[in-house]
Amino acid sequence: MEWEVSLGGPRPDNKAMLCRGSDGSIIVGTLYADSTTHPIWGDPYSRIHIVKLDNNGNTIWDRKYGKSNVTKNYVSNIRCLDDGSIIVCGSSPVDYNVTPGISGWVMKLNTDGDELWYRSYANLYGGQSENILNDIIPTSDKGFIACGFVLPEEPDTGVQEVWVIKLDSMGCDTPGCGTVGVSDHARSIDSKSANLHIFPNPASTQIMICSSVLVPRSSVFIYDLFGRLQDEIIITKGQNETKLDISAYPPGVYIAVLKDDKGLVSRGKFVKSGDR
Numbered sequence: 482m483e484w485e486v487s488l489g490g491p492r493p494d495n496k497a498m499l500c501r502g503s504d505g506s507i508i509v510g511t512l513y514a515d516s517t518t519h520p521i522w523g524d525p526y527s528r529i530h531i532v533k534l535d536n537n538g539n540t541i542w543d544r545k546y547g548k549s550n551v552t553k554n555y556v557s558n559i560r561c562l563d564d565g566s567i568i569v570c571g572s573s574p575v576d577y578n579v580t581p582g583i584s585g586w587v588m589k590l591n592t593d594g595d596e597l598w599y600r601s602y603a604n605l606y607g608g609q610s611e612n613i614l615n616d617i618i619p620t621s622d623k624g625f626i627a628c629g630f631v632l633p634e635e636p637d638t639g640v641q642e643v644w645v646i647k648l649d650s651m652g653c654d655t656p657g658c659g660t661v662g663v664s665d666h667a668r669s670i671d672s673k674s675a676n677l678h679i680f681p682n683p684a685s686t687q688i689m690i691c692s693s694v695l696v697p698r699s700s701v702f703i704y705d706l707f708g709r710l711q712d713e714i715i716i717t718k719g720q721n722e723t724k725l726d727i728s729a730y731p732p733g734v735y736i737a738v739l740k741d742d743k744g745l746v747s748r749g750k751f752v753k754s755g756d757r
Contacts, residue, residue: 700713
């Protein structure tokens with residue numbers, strides 16, 4: 482043995498999946514049990530945990546993603562792509578009393594561990610049905626194929642079956658699928674005037690959001706790629722631009738969504754650069 486490294490915490494984590502980065506590094510995908518065990522099920526709450534090591538076992542970066550989930554929370558596999566990016570798949574429980582019980586997910590990271598996108602998938606939606614993703618591979622069209630199985634629970638019917646999904650380069654399983662957490666469809670407004678203009682982009686401390694359709698009684702909502710709301714900016718009369726401090730945001734891709742009292746107006750995307 483040349484070296485050994487422990488990447489977990491004081492509570493039970495999970496198995497580690499490895500891939501070799503395009504720069505020769507070692508990428509580790511696992512879970513990190515970051516809080517106490519569930520009082521009924523006894524399982525620890527855990528988060529997605531990705532670590533980049535050099536060939537001597539030294540940590541280059543160490544990132545944890547998403548919210549903690551309990552029981553049947555999995556990182557199933559991790560693949561290092563030729564362009565230096567990383568694709569990870571797994572399955573996570575949906576909030577209690579929300580269907581389905583478990584959904585599959587795929588997340589793509591850049592070489593620095595910043596989230597490029599995260600999407601969840603389901604084939605069965607009833608009761609506590611399970612949608613499990615076990616593996617993912619890149620395809621020649623720059624997309625991906627992910628596979629696993631579905632296990633129906635009432636009111637879904639049938640038996641456990643193989644599940645295969647084809648994704649495009651942005652993780653969409655249907656053409657033009659929306660961003661996680663932003664499922665509304667924009668109203669028919671002239672696209673040239675409705676676009677949110679965000680600059681500088683990328684940015685590390687602050688951005689300006691500009692649009693000719695910023696009107697009173699509208700708000701700009703900022704989401705990360707897990708669909709979590711980061712900020713809400715209320716537009717006042719006479720505004721056609723607004724400034725946003727992003728210095729506390731973790732690095733990654735964010736979605737700015739403009740809504741008024743009738744619904745979604747427009748959206749835009751920006752990148753927060755810098756170290757966490």
